[in-house]
Amino acid sequence: MQQTNSIGLFDSGVGGTSIWKEINALLPFENTLYLADSLNAPYGNKTRDEIIHLSIKNTEFLLNKNCKMIVVACNTATTNAINILREKYDIPIIGIEPAMKPAALQTKTKSIGILATKGTLSSNLFHKTAAKFTKDISVIEIIGEGLVPLIEQGKIHTPELTELLFKYTEPMVAASIDHLVLGCSHYPYLIPKLLTILPDNITIIDSGAAVARQTRSVLENNGILNTLEEKPTLQFLTNSDSATLKMLLIDYIQDINISQENF
Ligand code: DGL
Numbered sequence: 002m003q004q005t006n007s008i009g010l011f012d013s014g015v016g017g018t019s020i021w022k023e024i025n026a027l028l029p030f031e032n033t034l035y036l037a038d039s040l041n042a043p044y045g046n047k048t049r050d051e052i053i054h055l056s057i058k059n060t061e062f063l064l065n066k067n068c069k070m071i072v073v074a075c076n077t078a079t080t081n082a083i084n085i086l087r088e089k090y091d092i093p094i095i096g097i098e099p100a101m102k103p104a105a106l107q108t109k110t111k112s113i114g115i116l117a118t119k120g121t122l123s124s125n126l127f128h129k130t131a132a133k134f135t136k137d138i139s140v141i142e143i144i145g146e147g148l149v150p151l152i153e154q155g156k157i158h159t160p161e162l163t164e165l166l167f168k169y170t171e172p173m174v175a176a177s178i179d180h181l182v183l184g185c186s187h188y189p190y191l192i193p194k195l196l197t198i199l200p201d202n203i204t205i206i207d208s209g210a211a212v213a214r215q216t217r218s219v220l221e222n223n224g225i226l227n228t229l230e231e232k233p234t235l236q237f238l239t240n241s242d243s244a245t246l247k248m249l250l251i252d253y254i255q256d257i258n259i260s261q262e263n264f
Pocket residue numbers: 012013014016017042043044045046074075076077078118121149184185186187
């Protein structure tokens with residue numbers, strides 16, 4: 002595999018761009034191809050079989066584009082499908098899981114909250130990780146029903162979304178959490194609003210930076226880190242309307258390259 006081949010990322014939609022930004026910030030010379038499967042969003046309410054089927058479809062699309070590594074920039078797809086993808090494909094595959102470990106290690110109130118999709122919270126992988134790190138800790142699990150569709154529509158700064166955030170965080174605040182784990186790659190876009198809603202003593206944790214560090218070390222260990230310090234090709238593909246993708250990336254990339262394709 003060539004060092005200059007792209008890192009392929011996929012998500013159920015626009016949310017994985019929060020992971021893409023962390024990866025691009027840490028590895029600014031890597032070529033990347035980001036796949037937003039917005040036509041099929043949200044994944045969070047789908048069955049495990051459906052999530053596996055969509056994850057295979059996206060992975061094969063990226064492999065056909067000669068990607069050197071896959072980043073599953075979606076907690077729902079990771080927690081339901083990553084083991085199957087790793088068995089099936091002989092290429093490094095990195096996933097994103099809710100950061101339960103740092104929250105559990107840092108909590109003083111012994112109470113933490115996790116906001117994620119139904120698909121993530123009902124997965125075996127999530128339960129295994131949560132059980133491992135949160136033995137003496139109370140974990141308030143809340144499904145962020147309706148958040149992903151609003152973010153997909155670009156309705157991030159709307160009263161409708163704010164109302165949902167109040168509703169979902171209220172039981173967590175009542176349970177004295179001091180850490181809120183964002184277990185969905187769409188949710189980092191809600192951090193500015195969450196900071197205005199949550200009491201100051203609650204720390205918000207997401208997994209983006211950890212995934213970027215993991216990406217770098219896997220590239221290094223496989224000898225496929227791009228060592229050419231040239232301007233990279235950054236491609237974004239969506240199978241739906243590109244407006245929200247553009248909105249989330251416009252401040253970050255000047256000559257943005259988004260195409261619409263059926264996949
Ligand atoms: N970004 C996906 C995740 O991290 C959203 C899932 C969905 O589409 O419901 O879980």
